[in-house]
Amino acid sequence: MRIRKVLVGIAAVSSLLLAGCGGSGSGTSENLPKNVADAGGMDSLIEKAKEEGEVSLYAATTEKSTTAWIEHFEKKYGIQVKLYRDGSTTLFQKWAQEVGGGVDNADVVIQNVYQLWQDAEKEGWITDYQTQNYDAYDYDKVLPGTGLAGKIYPLHQSIGAIAWNTEVTTPEQQKLLREDPVAALADPAFKGRIALGDTGGATTAGNYANVILHQSDKYGWDWLDGVADNDPALFESQIPIAEQLVKGEYAVTFGTDTLYNDYIDEGAPVEYAYPTPTNAALWMMGLPTATPHPYAARLFLEWASSDEGHDLMATYGTGAGSRTGWVDERAIAKETWYSKPEIWYGMATQPELQGDGFADFVSKVNATLKK
Structure with a gap:
């Protein structure tokens, strides 16, 4: 590892x-306005x-x-x-x-x-x-x-996405990623070619919670064991991962879409796909x-x-808006491969993540990936 x-x-x-x-703290909002009126x-x-x-x-x-x-x-x-x-x-x-x-x-x-x-x-x-x-x-x-x-x-x-460099992945690997990007991370075809970010980060923790807990019947902890078997490189931040993925030093990552939109707009050989559903940070x-x-x-x-x-x-x-009526006019949404995500907002209320459960979950994910 x-x-x-x-x-x-x-x-x-x-x-x-x-x-x-x-x-x-040292003050109070008791006498301060609660609205414009x-x-x-x-x-x-x-x-x-x-x-x-x-x-x-x-x-x-x-x-x-x-x-x-x-x-x-x-x-x-x-x-x-x-x-x-x-x-x-x-x-x-x-x-x-x-x-x-x-x-x-x-x-x-x-x-x-x-x-x-x-x-x-x-x-x-x-x-x-x-x-x-x-x-x-x-x-x-x-x-x-x-x-x-x-x-x-x-x-x-910032929406959870699995991104890959199209120049260092084979047509067969890209087919796996487009068909089921989550399952692809556990496929031996990507052994030694994956980079992952700090599980303590909000986006990454939510990505794992969505796949391991919310979609436990489809992926779960067994899926994470498969990802760990592929010997992923682990980074404290997703930012250097994005830089190295764009350069082709790694082939694939499970990160956030907003890190790649500017790169893609500038012509970087990167595509991404969302899990269905996907976590939103x-x-x-x-x-x-x-x-x-x-x-x-x-x-x-x-x-x-x-x-x-x-x-x-x-x-x-470069992220999706959250207000009602927001219209997506981003350049990334016009890419031929782009597909609008189905978003899961359940991380805040997922039963296993309440109280000490969140810390326990993060610890177990980290321990599994470092095995």
């Missing part, structure tokens, strides 16, 4: 949140936000897409956005340590690990705020049974209970959850 870096799971950050960083109307909210003059954004979305996105907000309102960017788990760890220590630096947090949002909600670290575009999101669909509507807002989605925004710029934070949430803000992030992030 070739392990490029030590795998770091979500479970460790979740433990830090609940065991090592208790407390609700409470703020005296949109004009009043904008005026108060401009007086504060800044938004502190903690975001796990990619730096390139996020920087391009927030420039639109800055230009529209004349309010500077101070960006802190890191991976979802490490970003959340930083936020947890700050809030647990009574320091409130973040105005808005964006990340895609639902279990961490659950922990933050239990700790009282995120607050209710109903934006004007609240009804544009079908929470029963994208966040089924979660109870966090109005505390977290959807952005775009939903990027979500939360409003901390205590923030350094409470009115600017609320204005940013209004803009980011609006049709304008949502669609701009979907464009820059």
